[in-house]
Amino acid sequence: MSEVLLDVRNLKTSFFTAEGEVKSVDGISYYVNKGETIAIVGESGCGKSVSQMSVLQLIQMPPGKVLDGQVIFKGKDLLKYNPKSKEMRSIRGSGISMIFQEPMTSLNPVLTIGEQLCDIITTHSDLTKKEAWLKGIEALVSVGISEPKTRMRSYPFEMSGGMRQRVMIAAAIACGSELIIADEPTTALDVTTQAQVMDLLLDLVKKYNKSLIIITHNLGLVTRYAERVYVMYAGRIIESGTTEQILTHPEHPYTKGLLNSVPKLEDDKNQDLIPIKGMPPVLSNLPPSCAFMPRCPFPCSKCTSNGKPALKNVGQEHYVACYLVGE
């Protein structure tokens, strides 16, 4: 029986802007087991990044605010801690690490790689600077960076995007965090580097038995690496299940639409790709009914009148939030 490492329940985060309240995360619940890799999938703006930032309490307040929910990590509710408190800070980096999307801007341009790695390592351990430096070199070796001693003294602008992303992975591994959240880790990289970085990440995750949350809109990544998938739309989880269930038996019209719009090898090359019609919703102006309804190919009467659909169990581990399903 696998142990639950992170258990998020009914997380709600909103941003209060000049245009009104933007409900970025509107009550989502998910969990990650020890040693498991899951994926959170959705379009840009659906709230996936914001949800993970909320877990680490990195949301800028103002204008954002975590309104409700529980984030239970190893038995303790993280949201009960003050974002600036020592407890929260010690979780960040050594309990949960985050790898961001933009390697080009994620590292401080006026400090060497070594300085930044050392700072991270010394924050979470009792090592001296010298010892931290050596540990940093080890970490660089483990992510496959050549000439690690010289690299420690380089500045970020002297390295390529792929190398910088490896450095971020090194930082995540160096502090021994049990959960790594990778927010679109390969979106900003070119295709060949993408594969290298992902393989590296997955190797390390397996080697050290870490849990991994991959946030992405790239279904290819999901297929290859994730064991379970959560599909988000407009701040809510609209479908969840094992990768196999989602890929072979998608139930929600949105998930079906996503899968249809991805080209597959076995498709007839003369067949058109079928996009999901319409535009993503404006989050500050959501109607009380199902958010996907304007774009849904099968709207029914319940979709307009009954408020937002709740998640229903349609199979082992498989949940869908749709009025068309699971009557």
Next chain:
Amino acid sequence: MSRYIIKKILMAIGLIILISFFTFMLMQLLPGDPARIALGEAASEEKIQTYRNSYGLNDPVLVQYCHWITRILFHLDFGKSVLNARDVSAYISQRLPNSISIGLPGLVYGVLIGLFVGILSAIKRGSWVDQVLTVIVNFFLGCPRFLIAIFGVIFLGLKLKLIPLQGYTAPWVNFGEYSRKAFWPVVVNAIYTVAILARQTRSNMLEVISQDYIRTARAYGLPEKKIIFKYTLKNALIPVITIIGLQMRNIVAGAVIIENVFNIPGIGQLLLNGIQQRDYFIVQACVLVISAMTVFCNLFVDIAYGFIDPRVRRTMR
């Protein structure tokens, strides 16, 4: 790196030469004939011509310029005052130290306090501290220096009798007297610098704080103090250094006014009197010296920038 420095030095020297040419030409446009000014309106035509010939005033302008600039470069001879034929260089060497004794402390205090206020404002963004400081900074940005000077004289000098109204004693003559008399002029100098630096520092700090790499530092749990002082400050201060260089201009412009209000025998007063009395050589010399100082200050800042910003340092190998 040395190529960078040499290039900057050459550009600075070129700029100064251009400035000297520009100033000289500009002075030719001043109405009035130096001969008449020196000899008086009633002087005879003969005397005027003799004067003009002896000072080379009938030569073509370019020739006059060449004479002037070569005399400066090789003999440090800035010419003679039109009015009383004394050496301009004597005037300048007498007065420059006085101006520096007011300008330099103003610059230093202004920069230090300005940085402090800007950083404090940025760290406590949105709080009442920030709002009060911003109001104060904006207020002083809109105050002409002569008004700050005069209001200070009215309230601190006349009403509260804390500072003398005018006058100057050099610090090397009597430091106590100097401190008393120079206090308010230095403060006036500093206030404007504080306002500009505070505003710029705050804005830079806020911009840096919203960058991704600060988010990364937070995501790894680095303590807030370290984030502010090591991660934000270094990045934010780099552009501020250029601003500090620019303050030289403000300090000098301020010198003209402050020396006028407080009757300080400095180079600003020399310049102002020279302009009012149409004393060409003095004006040219003052402007050249002042501008040269500004250019060297900027040069120093540029070079310092090259050392501090690793992006410049590394790519200039």
Next chain:
Amino acid sequence: MEQNLSLESMQKETRRRNRKQAFKIFFGRGVIVKLCTAVLVLFIVFSLFGPFLLHIDPNKQNLVNKLAKPTATHILGTDYLGRDVLARIISGGRVSLFVSILAGTFAAIVGICLGLIAGYVGGYLSKFIMAITDVVLSIPGLVFTLMIAAIMGSGVLSLTIAIGIGMIPTYIRMANGLVLSLKQNDYVVASSLVGQKQRKILFKHLLPNTFPSLIVLYTINLGNAIMTEASLSYLGVGINPPTATWGNMVSDAYAYLYLAPRLAIVPGICIIVLIISFNIVGDGLRDALDPRLRGKL
């Protein structure tokens, strides 16, 4: 719900939304911006219509009544020659505003044109213009303006031109910088690749994108113009008595600081309030007009 995806209508909608937002931001920023705009309007109105309301000659001397304290007939008292202070403030304000706005606008037009040309055309013309700009900017502002004022002579128009010339280099540098950075933008490169005429690119793409920064600079420079005019008049290089301007009122009042400080304080406060109002309105415009200039949250 079929959304109208045509490009034209989306552009119109965006422009309308931006304008509305700009208005909302500018006036929604709080009392201060609105207050300062009101102050500016008040000053301008007073300058234009004040003399008609007050019916007192600012230059009429009355040595019997000199340095009088404020009374009903002379609301702010009289100065050392018996002239009514309030009348002088109003007419002085007129002169100051006139000089500053004229100088500022003159500098803006000349400077922006030169800067745009320098940035867009490039080549030797550009190098020449920027070299002169650098030279002038190395000479401290007040010093340069002093020299020009001395050359131009005394009088309102001469002072205006002198102050204007002193402010031109700032505009040249900003316009040049803006054009250079905008020229690199992909949409400009794309336009010329597609074959649009150079002039069309300049007017349709580059110019409108420079407006926000330039408008902000213009407003803040008006404040600087007032500061320069006041300083120059104070130093005696600008407009000379008996014509009233706030700067020379302060310098005249210097001799009477002990007896009647209000002679210096009142014009001084007017100067400060006007400059600060320009600055704050300029800041408000900056927030409203250009999201990129807006301070990040």
